[in-house]
Amino acid sequence: QSALTQPASVSGSPGQSITISCTGTSSDVGSYNLVSWYQQHPGKAPKLMIYEGSKRPSGVSNRFSGSKSGNTASLTISGLQAEDEADYYCCSYAGSRTFVVFGGGTKLTVL
């Protein structure tokens, strides 16, 4: 069982917006602004989409945005496109004993 909880699946139609939640605890998500989000297409390596909760690496579309409230981080994808269909994982720093925790992943389906 993963340390961070994500919905198993979400779906949306092209052009719509969706949000994926990532729920942790006060020991990880709630204590640090160090949540990252990864996109993974089948058979491919994960790709960093958001870091430090809301920052986008160079080259990542501004349709991707991140936020946090309490122990829950969220990834929002606006203007859904077919190529956004993938698995998405959240990750957080979890302090000096646990260090790094991942979520269980969310499969995004673009209808």
Added chain:
Amino acid sequence: QITLKESGPTLVKPTQTLTLTCTFSGFSLSTSGVGVGWIRQPPGKALEWLALIFWDDDKWYSPSLKSRLTITKDTSKNQVVLTMSNMDPVDTATYYCAHRLSAAQFDYWGQGTLVTVSS
């Protein structure tokens, strides 16, 4: 341009020790702040962080796997090596190495290498 590539056996037997090498370019593990981590993914399952080594030789390990893991670096060869002892079929997974952007965040990943544990 940062690149990383994993190498090692594709098949190991139960109880054996797995040794994986991550060979990278585009950065130096002797530069302050730099780190390289290992993450694995069983077929059809989620990502799981394993270990992280820093420029100053500080090392982080997953608490649940710490007793079985060792991470080392060879700065002159631009390589990071992960060993995992007492392999079991449940350790069958694609193993990735990745460049640490900051804290627990990884911005460049290798292509991954599938390791199967079977007798």
